[in-house]
Amino acid sequence: MKGNVTMGETITRAQLAESIYQEVGLSRNESSDLLELVLNEITQALLKGETVKISSFGSFSVRKKGQRIGRNPKTGDEVPILPRKVLVFRPSQLLKARIRQGHASRSSAPST
DSSP: OTTTOOTTOOOOHHHHHHHHHHHHOOOHHHHHHHHHHHHHHHHHHHHTTOOEEETTTEEEEEEEEOOEEEEOTTTOOEEEEOOEEEEEEEEOHHHHHHHHHHHHHHHHSOOO
8 A cells, every 4th residue: 555545545445455466466356355354354353252463553352331321412411321342443552653653754744
């Protein structure tokens, strides 16, 4: 994905598969299948309640949130918020540093 995506743009599965195709040298179909396999493994692990840690990137986990009382922003009425599971991503320190470094280098670059 070198240079293909601008800040704020969404990266699609097709773009990820294309990057695998260009970087790894698998066929386009094999690249797409590999991406789907990886995403499916991550999904299955999360469904089992496992934490998925990707070195130098971060970890994904499912957290259970208990029932609580919230407020309707329009009326101010109290409303019960039911218990639920939420997906949590915690970036690694390395990823955080790379994001900060990338942001700093862009903000210090002269604008044209």
